[in-house]
Amino acid sequence: NAGVTQTPKFQVLKTGQSMTLQCAQDMNHEYMSWYRQDPGMGLRLIHYSVGAGITDQGEVPNGYNVSRSTTEDFPLRLLSAAPSQTSVYFCASSYLGQYSSGANVLTFGAGSRLTVL
Amino acid sequence: AQSVTQLGSHVSVSEGALVLLRCNYSSSVPPYLFWYVQYPNQGLQLLLKYTSAATLVKGINGFEAEFKKSETSFHLTKPSAHMSDAAEYFCAVRRGPGTYKYIFGTGTRLKVLA
Numbered sequence A: 001n002a003g004v005t006q007t008p009k010f011q012v013l014k015t016g017q018s019m020t021l022q023c024a025q026d027m028n029h030e031y032m033s034w035y036r037q038d039p040g041m042g043l044r045l046i047h048y049s050v051g052a053g054i055t056d057q058g059e060v061p062n063g064y065n066v067s068r069s070t071t072e073d074f075p076l077r078l079l080s081a082a083p084s085q086t087s088v089y090f091c092a093s094s095y096l097g098q099y100s101s102g103a104n105v106l107t108f109g110a111g112s113r114l115t116v117l
Numbered sequence B: 001a002q003s004v005t006q007l008g009s010h011v012s013v014s015e016g017a018l019v020l021l022r023c024n025y026s027s028s029v030p031p032y033l034f035w036y037v038q039y040p041n042q043g044l045q046l047l048l049k050y051t052s053a054a055t056l057v058k059g060i061n062g063f064e065a066e067f068k069k070s071e072t073s074f075h076l077t078k079p080s081a082h083m084s085d086a087a088e089y090f091c092a093v094r095r096g097p098g099t100y101k102y103i104f105g106t107g108t109r110l111k112v113l114a
Helices: none
Strands: A004-007 A010-013 A019-025 A031-038 A042-051 A054-057 A064-066 A076-078 A087-094 A112-116 B003-007 B010-014 B019-026 B032-038 B044-050 B056-058 B064-068 B073-078 B087-094 B102-104 B108-113
Touching: A004 A087, A010 A019, A019 A031, A019 A087, A019 A112, A042 A064, A042 B102, B003 B087, B003 B102, B010 B019, B019 B032, B019 B087, B019 B108, B032 B064, B032 B073, B044 B056, B044 B064, B044 B073, B073 B087
Parallel strands: A010 A112, B010 B108
Antiparallel strands: A004 A019, A019 A076, A031 A042, A031 A087, A042 A054, A064 A076, A087 A112, B003 B019, B019 B073, B032 B044, B032 B087, B056 B064, B064 B073, B087 B102, B087 B108
16 A cells, blocks of 8 residues: 655756646545645645545645546646745645544655755 | 644753643634644654544654643643654644645654753
8 A cells, every 4th residue: 555655756947847746645535635845834735636626726826736637646737837836745635534523634645845946 | 714833843852851842723613633743854644633532632652632622722742752753743723524624833843852
């Protein structure tokens, strides 16, 4: 059971370049999300999805796009990278089966460190 | 709007001493609360969660947290620190059924001194 897999682990981009961060989970989780982690700011939610074809914005969605064509995959796209997007990105997923209790536990990937020059 | 405040971005304790990491939340409805730990160069993993079943919650690695509604707090404690506890700790809140967003605090980095 691989859990949540993120690729790549490290990436360096130039300003204006585009790229996609990949996230895949093999736990049949309905809920998937992307966070960015910056020093002193904790984790901030970028986008999330509650199932295939359903996505919504989080706290800091500008500059990022997502789509959810399958239950397993939730890629994060940077269309035109900016230095302000230099960060560590985490994908996290959970079941919605316990939704009524609200106690869904997020499972995190190992992170993707992105540097934009 | 709900939010989470972690007091102290860095905490140092001696090995064997009490660990106390503070978390206060604001929420207009009873929240679901979590503590996560992040070891260097890794993702976050769950330490414990509060779901209104019991105010004192026990987690992994000897950690526990107490939900105090009157103080809107969910502080994390461990009676005796171990070197392996050195990590960054995050408090998180989810407002409850009907919401999908987890809000994380800014984190507290715990250093354990030999």
